[in-house]
Amino acid sequence: MAAADTRAVVLRTHPYSESTVIARLLTEDFGVRSVIAKGARRPKSRFGALLEPFTDGRIQVRFRDDRDLHTLAGFDVGRSRQGIGRSLRAFAGASLLAEILLRTGTEDPHPDLYAAVITCYDALTDGSEPDAVALGGIWSTLSVLGFAPRTDQCIRCGRDIDPGEETGFDPAGGGVACATCRPRGRRLDGVFRRELDALCGSGGRIEALDDPRLHRELLRAHLIAQVDQDRPFRSLDLFLDSPA
């Protein structure tokens, strides 16, 4: 069977045998896939670059219809992203994005999602504004996958929210709630909501944020209520508390 060719980025790897690894990849044309890379752990292996998370490149893969694990036939490294490790916050954000993709991604082709993830990982490698960049990558990914919070209408009464109005945030309801509906918890002003909307639509690109800590806390509340399904994200606490 001919090998399929697509772009891919490494989300996670784990050893399978002494010389072999299983890599979980986000591909441009086939969604999230697991491949077995024979010999990857041997010195000078052509698959050695796969062992670094967030590396991208072109892969050739032989799909097997009857299995979830496919065979990697080739890997041409595009960009390695060891620079992400220079900032703990950037590394935590990149890892959290990878976890979210592994948890929620499908096998459908998703060029927009792939582009947003690569944009985010490139910007984290380049080192500017790790909070805004990671949050932009994560929120735009959640939006593409249908997990964006509702910010234009109150999730309880359905009333349109005025741009300058202060609202609450209802994680379980998946969005903002107006003052009349007496939401508990965090208060969000218009500036914060505009930033949140921008992050969701950013494709991974946004300027510095007014209150990055509040953004990280809101993301945590949203992930726990809407996405994690009682399986906590391992990178979440690190992303919340690590130095930028």
Ligand SMILES: [Zn+2]
């Ligand atoms: Zn309301």
